[in-house]
Amino acid sequence: MNAHLAQLVKLSNFDKSIVGFEPKIKAENDKLAVFLKTVDSLNAKIEKLYVEIDDSKNKRIKNDLHLKELSYRIEEITTKYDSVKTEKESKALQLEEEIAKEQVAFANNEIVRLDEIASSKEAELEELKKELATEEEDVKEIKDAVDEVIASYDKAKADISKNKSELIEQIDQKVLTFYEKIKRWANETAVVEIKNQACYGCHMKLSDRVYREFLASDEISTCPHCGRIIYKIQE
Ligand SMILES: [Zn+2]
Structure with missing residues (x-):
């Protein structure tokens, strides 16, 4: 990660x-x-x-x-x-x-x-x-x-x-500011897991393409539906 x-x-x-x-x-x-x-x-x-x-x-x-x-x-x-x-x-x-x-x-x-x-x-x-x-x-x-x-x-x-x-x-200041901005509306669900290809903040499913890109990327990604920071627990 x-x-x-x-x-x-x-x-x-x-x-x-x-x-x-x-x-x-x-x-x-x-x-x-x-x-x-x-x-x-x-x-x-x-x-x-x-x-x-x-x-x-x-x-x-x-x-x-x-x-x-x-x-x-x-x-x-x-x-x-x-x-x-x-x-x-x-x-x-x-x-x-x-x-x-x-x-x-x-x-x-x-x-x-x-x-x-x-x-x-x-x-x-x-x-x-x-x-x-x-x-x-x-x-x-x-x-x-x-x-x-x-x-x-x-x-x-x-x-x-x-x-x-x-x-x-x-934490890097830019990263922190990014988090704080999302936290202003998402509160304690600013960073959420992706489970079963769905965002655990808004419960919407990621399209296959977005999901593939998300899995392949090592950058900080956000949910395309709600904008929360998303991550996947490594198995
Ligand atoms: Zn979402």
């Missing part, structure tokens, strides 16, 4: 390897993101429960105050009974007392209901906190593993980049 071409095959393989790390790194980060999403969703649920528990407790405080007011009112009504003169007044007072007592019953029921809500939500909150703690531990474990894998990719990538730089130093 033409020495310049051999260098370009090598260079293209380095570029391919470097680019190949990106989806692998993304896959690792995506893995971690799934777990982080679960943590976020648990935190949001916990936050919502805190708000709801607070709401129940505030409503309970209001009911407690209302109960106090009602007990003063009932006391007042009781003292008023002593000064009642007419039956009409007595009936009005009775009615007032009944209403106040109904309100007391209602407030008491409401307090029981609100306490039940608060305690069931508090139990739910405890469960979620436990779940969150487990999930956070998992995230830590996965993050450590992901970081380790990504670090190994970065190291491998850096090694290849170093080899690539060393190779570039040795």
Whole structure:
């Protein structure tokens, strides 16, 4: 194989390897993101429960105050009974007392209901906190593993980049410029193999004549269909 071409095959393989790390790194980060999403969703649920528990407790405080007011009112009504003169007044007072007592019953029921809500939500909150703690531990474990894998990719990538730089130093400037031009649109498929008489960049078949010329030539050849640099692995 033409020495310049051999260098370009090598260079293209380095570029391919470097680019190949990106989806692998993304896959690792995506893995971690799934777990982080679960943590976020648990935190949001916990936050919502805190708000709801607070709401129940505030409503309970209001009911407690209302109960106090009602007990003063009932006391007042009781003292008023002593000064009642007419039956009409007595009936009005009775009615007032009944209403106040109904309100007391209602407030008491409401307090029981609100306490039940608060305690069931508090139990739910405890469960979620436990779940969150487990999930956070998992995230830590996965993050450590992901970081380790990504670090190994970065190291491998850096090694290849170093080899690539060393190779570039040795490549003829004209040949390199030619490669870079094709690479601008073909990316990591700037240099492709010819297999079964077809270009592995555009998958088009070379005519018998072009193929014969390609096999016979020791120059750098390009695919007549797509313009990529083509080469054949020597058997
Ligand atoms: Zn082609």
